[in-house]
Amino acid sequence: MDIVDKMFQGDRLALARLLSILENNTPEVPLVMSRIQQNQDNGYYIGFTGAPGSGKSTLVDKMILQIRNNNLEVGVVAIDPTSPFSGGAILGDRIRMQNHALDPGVFIRSLATRGSLGGLSRAAKNTARILNASGKDYCIIETVGVGQVEIDIVDTADTTVVVLMPDTGDSIQAIKAGIMEIADIIVVNKADLKGTDQLIADLMLMLHENQRHSWWQVPVIATQADKNIGIKELFEKIEEHKEVLKDTGMLVAKRKEQRVSEFMEIIEQTLLDVILESQKDDSEFCEIINNVMAGLIDPYSAAKKVFGNENLIKRWMMRLSSEILIERRRVDA
Amino acid sequence: MYGVMFLALLSSLKAIAYKEAQMDTKKVLMTKMGLDGHDFGVKILCQMYRNAGFEVVYTGQRQTAEMVVAAAIEEDVDVIGISTLSGAHMHSVPLTMEEQKKQNIDIPVIVGGTIPPADVEKLKKVGVAEVFPTGTDANMSIEFIKKLPNRKSLKRG
Numbered sequence: 105m106d107i108v109d110k111m112f113q114g115d116r117l118a119l120a121r122l123l124s125i126l127e128n129n130t131p132e133v134p135l136v137m138s139r140i141q142q143n144q145d146n147g148y149y150i151g152f153t154g155a156p157g158s159g160k161s162t163l164v165d166k167m168i169l170q171i172r173n174n175n176l177e178v179g180v181v182a183i184d185p186t187s188p189f190s191g192g193a194i195l196g197d198r199i200r201m202q203n204h205a206l207d208p209g210v211f212i213r214s215l216a217t218r219g220s221l222g223g224l225s226r227a228a229k230n231t232a233r234i235l236n237a238s239g240k241d242y243c244i245i246e247t248v249g250v251g252q253v254e255i256d257i258v259d260t261a262d263t264t265v266v267v268l269m270p271d272t273g274d275s276i277q278a279i280k281a282g283i284m285e286i287a288d289i290i291v292v293n294k295a296d297l298k299g300t301d302q303l304i305a306d307l308m309l310m311l312h313e314n315q316r317h318s319w320w321q322v323p324v325i326a327t328q329a330d331k332n333i334g335i336k337e338l339f340e341k342i343e344e345h346k347e348v349l350k351d352t353g354m355l356v357a358k359r360k361e362q363r364v365s366e367f368m369e370i371i372e373q374t375l376l377d378v379i380l381e382s383q384k385d386d387s388e389f390c391e392i393i394n395n396v397m398a399g400l401i402d403p404y405s406a407a408k409k410v411f412g413n414e415n416l417i418k419r420w421m422m423r424l425s426s427e428i429l430i431e432r433r434r435v436d437a
Numbered sequence: 438m439y440g441v442m443f444l445a446l447l448s449s450l451k452a453i454a455y456k457e458a459q460m461d462t463k464k465v466l467m468t469k470m471g472l473d474g475h476d477f478g479v480k481i482l483c484q485m486y487r488n489a490g491f492e493v494v495y496t497g498q499r500q501t502a503e504m505v506v507a508a509a510i511e512e513d514v515d516v517i518g519i520s521t522l523s524g525a526h527m528h529s530v531p532l533t534m535e536e537q538k539k540q541n542i543d544i545p546v547i548v549g550g551t552i553p554p555a556d557v558e559k560l561k562k563v564g565v566a567e568v569f570p571t572g573t574d575a576n577m578s579i580e581f582i583k584k585l586p587n588r589k590s591l592k593r594g
Contacts, residue, residue, distance in 0.1 A: 195493065
């Protein structure tokens with residue numbers, strides 16, 4: 105019996121070890137992911153994002169409680185930023201989730217962003233998938249909403265909750281593009297602070313002016329997570345959104361879209377890998393790079409030159425076909 | 438010269454894309470157990486460890502042995518660091534070692550804080566990998582963690 109079987113039987117150690125495989129992007133990842141293919145769509149994904157200190161972790165803590173009260177199991181992926189200078193990270197989301205430390209129906213995993221090109225979103229998505237495959241009914245992905253990568257991660261979520269707090273900017277902040285547009289539900293946390301009513305009014309106006317879907321009006325919910333106020337309403341809205349997604353067929357469509365985009369991402373990554381690898385000892389390509397570096401040629405013309413160079417493309421193709429041979433040998437073995 | 442620069446650029450690009458450089462990132466669980474309220478030191482250590490390139494999971498205060506071991510399992514860490522300034526280390530640390538045995542895992546544990554010289558050997562006897570009493574240079578613990586083997590936490594699976 106191997107580690108994946110153990111995970112399916114509810115072994116927490118095996119589950120944790122599988123998540124480490126994803127985290128470190130070891131060569132076993134494709135094998136693991138193919139094993140859980142049949143089970144990964146069982147659960148429901150909820151994304152929580154928002155500025156640092158807006159109360160995401162506390163909200164998630166209370167959401168876990170809400171889900172557990174309904175006798176359902178939940179997995180949490182809590183993402184914190186990696187230092188761009190040292191590569192280290194402080195992962196502090198567990199501090200707010202103490203109440204569930206010994207609950208076997210809850211599995212919390214911290215993840216550092218590690219500053220990789222699209223790599224994190226894949227690791228985070230796969231982590232969420234494995235948590236769901238292990239039998240969790242819900243998987244919550246919590247991330248600091250500051251960049252494109254975070255938006256990519258939240259893209260995995262079926263329902264995305266954006267957490268805001270009052271008194272952090274004027275009404276223009278609320279209508280800026282980006283993070284606000286990915287929200288399925290907006291939460292105004294710390295609703296006992298002054299400025300709450302103003303923020304909610306601004307948001308309602310903004311949402312009224314920019315309705316994204318005819319079938320879903322993004323709600324604004326006021327919460328005080330530390331006092332457990334508004335949590336039940338939030339959970340009900342998430343459930344409502346889930347029902348609407350199911351009824352309109354959007355959930356199925358979304359999953360289809362996600363599968364294709366993940367597939368394309370892997371293809372893209374592999375091609376890039378092959379091409380980059382083959383350039384190490386390609387004098388022609390190096391020369392073009394050097395010219396680009398020295399500013400002798402603009403990057404667009406340089407790219408045109410690369411794709412107009414028949415020999416260079418041929419070498420890429422050869423590299424690709426040798427890759428196919430390696431892959432075939434791997435399958436045979 | 439540009440060729441060399443390009444190669445260096447390429448390898449760093451690849452390292453970013455495939456996290457090669459981070460394959461051996463150490464994951465550390467930092468914790469304070471029982472009614473030990475002084476968390477100033479542990480927070481400084483967390484920052485030092487972050488600056489050393491470790492991923493630090495901080496559990497917060499008032500942890501029990503069961504909570505520490507459960508968190509260490511879920512996070513699959515390379516090492517558990519217990520900061521203790523309350524004098525209760527001879528109670529909480531052996532409990533943690535017991536709990537590890539109960540859960541069939543064997544993650545190295547390091548302990549730091551106000552630990553009398555007489556207790557250092559006692560702690561090592563219950564299985565603590567290393568003890569860093571008050572006055573130790575914090576960089577010593579960084580060097581110690583760096584030398585630990587990676588992700589060897591599982592006896593099975």
